Every structure is written in structure tokens, then in C-alpha cells.
Amino acid sequence: MTHTAFRTDTAFRYNPFDPDVMADPLPYYRVLRDEHPVYYIDELDTYALSRFDDIWTVLGTTDGTFVASEGTLPSAAVLEHRNDGPVPGPPLHPMVFHANYDSPVYENVRRCTSSQFRPRSAAKLADRIRTLANERLDELLPRGRFDLTQDFGGIVAATMTCEFLGLPEELAPEVLAAVNGGTLAQPGEGVEIANARPGYLSYLTPIIEARRAAGADGSEPIADALINFRLDDGSALGDVEAATQMLAVFIGATETVPKVTATGLWQLSRHPDQLAAVRADLDANVPVAREEIIRYTAPAQWFARTVRHPYEIHGVTMQPGQRVITLLGSAARDEREYPDPDSFHWNRPIERLLSFGHGQHFCMGVHVARLEIAIMITEFLKRVDEYRIDAEAASRPPSSFQWGWNNIPVEV
Numbered sequence: 001m002t003h004t005a006f007r008t009d010t011a012f013r014y015n016p017f018d019p020d021v022m023a024d025p026l027p028y029y030r031v032l033r034d035e036h037p038v039y040y041i042d043e044l045d046t047y048a049l050s051r052f053d054d055i056w057t058v059l060g061t062t063d064g065t066f067v068a069s070e071g072t073l074p075s076a077a078v079l080e081h082r083n084d085g086p087v088p089g090p091p092l093h094p095m096v097f098h099a100n101y102d103s104p105v106y107e108n109v110r111r112c113t114s115s116q117f118r119p120r121s122a123a124k125l126a127d128r129i130r131t132l133a134n135e136r137l138d139e140l141l142p143r144g145r146f147d148l149t150q151d152f153g154g155i156v157a158a159t160m161t162c163e164f165l166g167l168p169e170e171l172a173p174e175v176l177a178a179v180n181g182g183t184l185a186q187p188g189e190g191v192e193i194a195n196a197r198p199g200y201l202s203y204l205t206p207i208i209e210a211r212r213a214a215g216a217d218g219s220e221p222i223a224d225a226l227i228n229f230r231l232d233d234g235s236a237l238g239d240v241e242a243a244t245q246m247l248a249v250f251i252g253a254t255e256t257v258p259k260v261t262a263t264g265l266w267q268l269s270r271h272p273d274q275l276a277a278v279r280a281d282l283d284a285n286v287p288v289a290r291e292e293i294i295r296y297t298a299p300a301q302w303f304a305r306t307v308r309h310p311y312e313i314h315g316v317t318m319q320p321g322q323r324v325i326t327l328l329g330s331a332a333r334d335e336r337e338y339p340d341p342d343s344f345h346w347n348r349p350i351e352r353l354l355s356f357g358h359g360q361h362f363c364m365g366v367h368v369a370r371l372e373i374a375i376m377i378t379e380f381l382k383r384v385d386e387y388r389i390d391a392e393a394a395s396r397p398p399s400s401f402q403w404g405w406n407n408i409p410v411e412v
Helices: 019-023 026-035 052-059 076-080 105-117 119-123 126-143 148-165 169-182 198-214 221-228 239-245 247-270 272-279 282-297 366-383
Strands: 038-041 046-049 145-147 303-307 311-313 316-318 323-326 409-411
Touching: 046 052, 052 311, 052 323, 105 119, 105 221, 105 239, 105 247, 105 366, 119 366, 126 145, 126 148, 126 366, 145 148, 148 169, 148 221, 148 247, 148 366, 169 198, 169 247, 198 221, 198 239, 198 247, 221 239, 239 247, 247 272, 247 282, 247 366, 272 282, 282 366
Parallel strands: 046 323
Antiparallel strands: 038 046, 145 409, 303 323, 311 316
16 A cells, blocks of 8 residues: 655646546645645636645535535536636526535435434444344355455445335345446546436436335335425425435445445554454444544545635635535545554544535435444454455555545455
């Protein structure tokens, strides 16, 4: 997991869609934090923020200064279009992904999809997650070699996604493959949830159609809540509109947890003394280690906002219509927040994390994600005394957004 250094004889340039950045953004982040905390990307009319405190402040600003009307993960094509002033919100119909709207539309629709992810609801899922993890290990351990990201964490997380949304759990491998493929952006592409790939909606729209036909009585919480939801003007969501609002769960509940879980087990194996310390009391220590694992390995690199009102930071004034990208991946390695940030310390004191976002768009699945990561790591370590990661065969494809290890082969 070494990282390349810059040639000092070339001018520094940063663009999240540059192939070299997508292959390894960490050296760029260090230069940005130290020398360009508010870096202007001229070709995108976008400012990049790289320091933890600055990102925490901007994401925590909820007075309408920053909006997501162009999406939270816009493509280069969207960003290359220069705005000449504030960007209005999208029309209510046809409704795009709800994160693109201002309050109260955003919060009202989000509430339809979030009930199962609140702390009390999430805690009830522990037994189901534990069962799924052990069922996977029952199948995988006799093989002697398997992929930690895909075969273990991926199938467990995707099965939970299917159960949240009302999909048959046997579709979990398909859902996992669809989501993995959708976030492997090529240079210049983004992950535009607001204009989702048709492949995603081919899973979700039939759920809405079936639940509407069945009466949407609340037995499938997410789909039924979206069907019964009414906007302030009294209008309902059509089938595709309702299905589009399920994308946060479809993608978010499937994508991140497997990479964090697998990379966490890899990091522990690279530090035998730390692994031994965690093993000394798994139930007490894994939840502690989980927070450092999230900080060190979380794959989401950035989220975007569009400026609606002038905003000054470090002597730079961002103007309405310009954009700001908050580099979460850089914040996780900011030495101003975390001493010795490029080293892994399982019991590092962590007061704040930005890996799940912050403020209005804070990840609604954070409680379930933390639960899944801790349970899968705990159950794996309970059942596996020794394991070896095949680092040469591990794969971390370039991505402007989800820069994480898609494949981590393990031998047990």
C-alpha cells in the first residue's frame, strides 16, 4: 500500500477525474492540505477543500449557502458547464433523487427511506447480520481461499440491502455486481445518482409496481412509505420517481461496508501485534478498532455542493453558481485532526469522523454500517485463527469516487 510521490519539477495540478488522481489520490491530498487548502479547479469552476476542519464547517452549514441542486456526485460534464449565478432546484416532477432538493422536500422524502436505519431499529438487526455472516463463512471457509470483499462482506451487505428493499435475497450477487459496476467511474465520469443507470431501476421499479398493486400497507417499510408519500402540493410519486428515491439504500447499503470490512481485516493482518491486541477481547475491541478502520479505509473520496450565497474561506470568496468538493478522503488523513494519520493504530482516539459525511446529508445508514462492519470482523476472527491476504492479487481499480479495494483474496 505504498503511495507515489510527485515530481518536484512539474507544476502541481489537481482534478478528481484525472487518471493519476483516480489511481492514487493520497499524495495529491497532502499537497492540497499543506499548500492549497482552497484549491480552484478552473476547468470545473470548482473549489476543492482538503482540510478536516474546513470540510466539517462547510458540510455543517445548513442555512442554504450550499445546496445539492446539481447532485452530490456530479460528473465532469456537469461541472464543466459554468453557471452564471445561483442554480435553481430541480422541478418537483419528474422527481430526481431527493438529495438534490432543498429543505423540506429533501428531509421529507429521506424520512420515507430511513426508518430501518435509526439506532433503535438498527440494533435489532444484529442477530440477522450475525446469522448471514456465519452462513457465508460456513460456505467459504472450506474452500481455503476466497475474496473477502466480494464473497464475504459483499454478499452479506447485498443480502441485507435486498431485505431492506423487498428484493429476493437470491438476487444479492446481482445487486452487488450492479452496484460495483456503477461506481467504477472512468476518467471524466461521475456517479450521478440523480440520473441513475437504468440497470439500477430495473431492480427497484418492479418493487414499487408490485407494492402499489398489493395496497402498500406498510409491510415493506421503504417502498410503501414512498408510495403513500405526498408532496406539499398533494401530488404523489410515480413508480419511477419512487424507485429513484430508493437508490440511496440500493447503492449506499451495498457499496462501502464490504470494502471497509475486508480492508480492515487486511490492515489487522499487516500488524500482528495489533491483531493480537484486538483478539484479546473481540467483543470489546472490535468496535474500537472499527472506528480506525473506517477512518483509514473508507472508500468515498468526495461529495459536491453548489454555492448559492457568497461564502468566504481562507480569504477566498466562492460565488453563487460555483461548486465546492469536500475531499473526505483527504480529511481522514489530515494531521491537524489525526496525529500520524498515514499509520494504522487500532485503538486511536477518534473524536470526529467525516467518512460518513456531516450535517444535512450525513449518511442515514451509519448505524447499520457500523453494526455490519463490527459483526463481520468479529465473526471472522472468532472462526479463523490464521489467515493470509494475497496482496499481489488484490485489486483497487481507479475511481474518482469509490476508491477502495474491490478484490482482496484471502487464504485461510
